[in-house]
Every structure is written in C-alpha cells, then in structure tokens.
Amino acid sequence: MASFFNRLKRMFSLESSVNSLQEAVEEKERQLADLTMQVQQLDQLVLEKMNEERIVMRNEINEERREQEDQLETLKMTARQEIEQSRTALIIELDQLRMDHEKKIQVMLQQDVDLGHELAEKQGQKEKLEKELKRIVTQIKKGKVESLAIKNLIELFPESVNYDRIEDKLKDFEAALNDEGILDTVVHLDLHFKTSRQLRSQMNSNNKDIKKLITNYHSRYTTKANITIYDLMVIGLQAELQNILYTLTYTNLDDALERSKALIHKYLQIASNGNAALINTITRFLMELEVLFEQAIRIEYSYYVQREKEKEEQRRIREQMKQEAEEKRMLEEERKKIEKEEEKYFVEMNRNKELLMSETNEEKIRELQERISLLESQYQELEEKKEEIIKRANGKAGHVYVISNLGSFGDHMFKIGMTRRLDPSERIDELGDASVPFKFDVHAMMFSNDAVALEQQIHQQLALSRVNKINMRKEFFYADVESLEKLVQDIDPIAEFTTTMMAQEYRQSLSVTYVSSDEAYLFDEEEEVS
Template sequence: MPEYRFNSPPGWPVPPREWKPPQGWRPDPSWPPAPAGWEFWIPEDPPATAPPGVSEQPERKSGGLFGGKKRLEEENAQLRAWVERLGGMDAMRVSAMTEALHVEHAGLQVAINDANRRLRETEQRVVQTEETVLLQEVGVYEYRHPLSDAVAYKDKLAQVKARIKAMAKEGQAVVGATNWQVNGSASEGRKMVRDFSKLMLRAYNAEADNCVRTMRPYKLQSAIDRLEKVVESIVKLGRTMNIHVNPGYHRTRIYELELTADHLAKQEEEKELVRAQREQQREEEAARREFEREKTRLRKEEAHYRSALAKLLKNGAASAESVDELKAKLEEIGAAVSDVEAREANVRAGYVYVISNIGAFGENVVKIGMTRRLEPEDRVRELGDASVPFRFDTHALIFSEDAVGLEGRLHAELTDRRLNKVNLRREFFHATPAEVRDLLQKIAGQHLLEYRDTAEALEWRQSVAPTP
C-alpha cells in the first residue's frame, strides 16, 4: 500500500516530510487559499534522480560537437525523460530542492573563500629558505655597504656587534608596557614584562644569530625576510603587554646581516685574487726556470764550440772552412742566448694559445690564454691534468712580442660569449675554433701558418664510441 505525504499548496510553507497535521489543526489565516480541487495528500515519490543512463553532467563523447545524428537523438531522449520526471513532481518540492542546492552551493563557496584566505595568509608567513630555489634565482652579488677589503668589513662587524650587546644590556632591544600590574602590584607587573621581554629577545637573537652563522651572500634577502617574520610574531605574541622589538635594534641586526654578506663576498673575491696571483707566480717561476735551463744549455754548447775552435787554431793545421763553420756556430749560439735573454726581459712576449676540450666542456667552447714558456705545449699539458677527464686539444700557438695585448684583444672581442661572466680570469668562451681563427687573422693582420679547426679529441671519441 503506497505511503502518502502532505502536499502544501502554493504559498504555504513546506513542512518536514514526516509531518502529519495534529487533531484540530487549521492553516494560518494569512496563507493564501488552496487552489480549487487541490490534493492535500499525494503518494510518496522516490527521491528525484537522473534516469538510468543519464548523468547530471552528460559526458562529452569523443565525437566532438558533430558527433552524429544517433548520439544527438539518444541525448535528447535522456533529457526528455529527465524533464518528464521533474514535471511529475509538485512545484513545492522542486522549489525546496532548488533552495537546498542554493544553500549547499553558498556553503561550499564560503568554505572555498575561507580556504583561499588562509592559504594567502600562510604564504605571507612562509619565507623561502630552500637553497636550490635560492640558487636558481641568484644573480651577481651587489655590495650593500662597499668597503675597501675584508679587514675593513671585519672591523666594522666588530663595532656593530659591540653596539648590539650594549643595546641588549641597556634594555633597548625588546621593550614592553610600563603600566602592567599583577594582582594589583606594579612592581610584579614590571617584573613579568621584563621576564617575557627577555624570553622574546632570546627567541629573536637565536634566529638572528642563526642567520649570521649560516649566511651566504645569495641568502641575504631570505635571512632579512625571516627576521622580519620573527618581529611580527613577537608583536602578535606580546600584544597584551605591548612587547615588541625596538626598531633601532632590529635595524642594527639587519645591518649586521648585510655586513656579514658583504664580508663573505669580499673574502671570496680576495681568495680568488690570491689564487690567480699564485697561479701567475707559478707560471712565471716555471718560465724563469725554463729560461735558465735554456741559457745553461746554450752556454755549455757555446763553451764546447769555443774549446773546439781554440784547439783548431792552436794546431795551426785547421782548414779555413772548419774555422769559419765553428765561428758561424758560435755566432748562432750567441744570437740564441741573446734571444732567450730578451724573451726573459720582455714580460709581455710569449705565446697565445687556443685550446678546447670537447669531453670536458662540450663543443664550441674554447680557452684562450697566454704563456711565456719557451715550450708552450708544456703549459697546455699542465692544464689537462687530473682536474679534467680528457686532455686539451691545441688549435693554435701564436708567438707575439706583445702576447699580453693580443690575448686582451681576443678576450675583448669575445666578452659577450664568456662562460663565466663574474670571474674574468676564467678564459673560456662560447666560440668555434674557426671563429677564433678569423679573429686572429683580423687582429694579428697576418696569415696563420698552422691552425687546426677540428679537435682530434681522441680520448673522448674513443670513450664514447660504442663497444663492439
């Protein structure tokens, strides 16, 4: 036997589904009259659901907009069944369902807005500290407070640290309310404010000291942001007693962070300069020893020929040809000694080399440098030591009385192609050997007798070759 429910006429409030009029119940006189022939009791209908095979949001099929006549007819039939289902429900029930959906939608929208608000507040509180992200955004470091050297930064930091200690000792770091009372006692109130202020100061200083200890120049802005968040947290936690970090003390600690970053950057800059100077000294010392060895060899050879000439002249039986030959050899050796001494005296003379290492740096990358060695290939072999996986290939060795100037002009022409745009002593460039050859011909103004455009790179090619 079907169950019945009360069917409210239009304009009447909708009662709960299980509601039944109590004995003697009468409708409110302010309600509109029921339409003629209105059925107050109707069979209970099952909850309105989509007909079988009809989804509330029909799924778009792969046919797209022009999916074919058959698919359109099926969708139309499903929609007509749904409309007929709704039409079989009374207007009051449809209205109630619609209102419930509106209420549910409004509730969901409020929850979404609240979640978005809390997400924005969290993002504002979060400070990016992940080193990988910070390193991806790093640029050329710019000094906040330029000083002459690392010693000057160290002295300035010592002064700042002394000022920080003095401000903390004099109670100028974290301040709070002066009229706070505990159990009616002003002295107890001041003691409580002092104790809480010390606690807040310890928390602030712990974060500031940690930022100083872990400082890297690229972390500076992140460290400042972290310290700003600590100040905001202390203000929130100490709001009832008006406890907050003294702005002057906070500025001093920010100044300390900036000086620390500058000091570290200057230290690294000076270390790199010292490394470059030591490398230059080693190169000069190697060249000096080479000059000395060559002069010793030539003078030994010269002494040998002088002794031989003296013996020939002493015997008196020597032919004129033999004497002239020995004299010519001595003149040649004398010229060679003079040439070595001139090379040793002229610190700008030497060889400019163009080399590459495909296995270590990839194709279209060259290194352009200079050496004063008598045997420049010795320098190339040193560069290809255990610090790189493969030996360098030499494309050109150009002797010049002003090798320093020739090297500088080549570097200037390729300055926008530098691999390392910060440390200019790293002489690697994005360029092909052929491009450097054209530059050399334009700058040197002469034809290069020997130049290799293609790198042999035998070790690398054998290493990457497929195994049989």
C-alpha cells in the same frame, strides 16, 4: 753602450784590413802565375836553376800567407773576445735587473705580510664588535620580552593601562634617540657599506624608502595602544635587520635572505594572533618592508663581492709573479746550457782551425773548411737562441694560446692564456695533467713581442663571455669555434687556427665500453714506471 759600438766599429775596420791583406795575397799569387809562365819559356839550359828559384819563391809566399792568416785569425779572436766581453757585461747588467726585480717582489711579499698583520688586528676589532653586538642583541631580546608582556597586558587588561604615562615614556625614549626619533633603529653597527661612497648612497636611498614606508603606516594608527605596539615592532624589526647585516659574509647571502624572510614571517604570525582589524594593514606593511630589507642585504653584500674580486686579483697577481719567476728560472737554466754548448763549439772550431793551418793535403783542407763552416753555423744558431732567451727573460715576449677540452668542458668552452716558454707546448701539457681527465686541443698559438697585452686584448673582447667573473685567474670563456677563429684572424691575419676538436683521448674513451679494475691498475702501474 757607446763603447760597445766603438768596439764594433774597430772590428769592422780590422775586417777591412784583413780583406786588403787577402787581396794582396791574391795579387802575389797572380804574380807567381806570371813568373811560372815566364820560366816555362826560358831556355832548357837554365831550367834547373829557375826551378830552384821558383821553389824558394813559393816557400816565401807560403810563409807570408801563413803569417797573414795568423794575423787574420788573431784579429778574429780579438774581435770575438771583445764581443764576448760585451755580452758578459750585458748579462751581468741583466742579472742585476733581475735581482732588483726580485727585491721588489720581496718588498711586495713583506707588504702582504704586513697586510696579514693588519687583518689580524682588524679581526681583533671584529671580535670586540661581536661581543658588543651580543650585548646589544641580549638587550633587544630583553626588550622584545618586555614588549610582548606589555602587549599581553594591553590585550588582557586594556582598562588598566595608563596611555598618558606610556606616551610620556615614549617621548622621553624618543628624545634619547637621534634626530630620526622612534622610527630610526636603536642599534647602529659598523657595517661595510659605509666604506664605499656608491654603496653608502644606495643604502641611504634605501633607508629613506624604509623611513617613508614606516611613516606612512604610522599615520594609519589612531589609538595610543596601537601606535605603541607599532613603534615597538618597528624598533625590533630595525634591530633584527642590523643583526642580519652585521653577520653577513660572502658565503652566506642566501642564508641572510632566508633569515630576513623568516623575520617577516615571525612578525606576521605574531600579528595574526592580535587584533583582527589590524591584520591586513600589518601584512601589507611587512610585505613592503620585506622587499626593502632584501635590498639592504644585497647592498651590504655588494661590498663582499667587490672585496672578493680584489682578493682574487691579488691572488692572480701573486700567481702570475710565481709563474713568471718559474719561467725565468727555466729560461736561465736553458741559457746556461746553451753557453756550455757554445763553449764546446768554440773549442772545436779553434782546434780545426789549428789543424787547417798546418795541413797541406788538399782533400783534408777541404774537409776541415767544411767542418769549420758547419761549426760556425751551429754556433750562430746557438747565439740566436740565447738572444731569444735573454729577450724573453727581460721582456713581455711569449705565446698566446687558444685551447679546448671537449671531454672535460664541452664544445663551447675555451681557455685563452699566455706563456713565455720557448716551447709553449710544455705549458699546454702541464694544463692537461691529472687535474683534468683529458688532454687539451690547441686551436691557435700566436707569438707576440708583447704577449701580455695581446692576452689582455682578447680577454677584454670576451669579457661578457667569461665563465668565472670573480676569479680572473680562471681564463675560461664561453664561445664557439667560428667566432674565436674570426677574433684570432682579426688580431693576427697570418695566425693558423684549427677549428677541429680532435679530443683523441675522449673519443677513444667513448669507444671503450668497459675497463676492469685490474686493467685500470695495470694502466696506473705503467704510468708510474714511465
């Protein structure tokens, strides 16, 4: 960078020398004018000789001026070459940065592949656990059959039941369990709430409430037979809950809640066929337990909601990277096209300057000078445009837009996004393609050197109004035109905001009462031809 500024310094020094030479030329011309005045005052006798001397002197001056102009042009060409070399070096450096960025993207993609392999491994572990679950469920079903058989035996032949032996067996069974005893679930599966401290705390609190409820109702039974049946019922309910939680996914919450309700209803039906004196107690117990079971399901489901948000965030990042790569590719193509145009202008300017050096006709000289001035102006515009492209390709500059689609989403839904393209309307046109029936209306278009931060600022202020709170790539928000106008004006007071929803195609469609299939076919053909 220091060498670049040194070259600029030398260029300015050279321009100063050129200005000095031009002043010398002007001084010579003034001297020539003075000599001309003196020649006119001389005697007519020596007029011919003086005219010859004047012609010789003019030729010498013209020759000297041409030499000075050649030197000036050489200095300008040298300065341009130095600037072009510096620009080329800068472009090479930027290309290297782009390549480094692409390498980072490749690394991230490889990490994504590795995550896929890890997911496949987890899937294998899941299949093993599912097999284990099936084995446990089979045991549970067997236990249910045995418990029903015991229940029927007690109801049909109460005098033949040895309650002391049953109590001993229950004590042995309780000792084989953990410290929670008979009130804890027999089945412990690897559920997802355990991966989160917050969810773990919520589930532990809910499990304590379940245990407390079970303990409270356990104390209401006095006979050994009723206690035995109650304990068997609790074991079955806990195992069923574990099964529901293990099979829970992001898409089947309603199904899991229905299964929980069906489970409670099934036990209510079983209870209604038993001892009538216990129906009210069991019904209250199951109704209270149903609420706690639903809470357990929703706590476990919170894990899937959070995981889905993380997936959507990863998809959003990949989509953003893909969009940025596409925009950079388009900017690179635009830069190359501008460089070709610059080369044409540069060649044309040099050609006109060569013609100017050899031209003697005043009218043609003036035309050539005007032509050169125009070419230099156009060349400078291309340079500025190219600098803007380089700035956008390697920075965060872009446009943040606020658009609506009355025919597709109504008058209270808006999309707020950003694009790095030089012509942001291209992005708006893409959004209004065949995926929606009508084109979008643009309400605001704000340029920013950090469009990403500006977009995030607006999204944060409208977070509560976001339509899709899971998929952050869906940048749609519920709002009204007036509140959005105030928001935009607060951020960018000079930004123009259009409050009218033109919705031209939508309103025209409302005015058309019927379009035949033949006419629609013709419209499709016209679109394909165009």
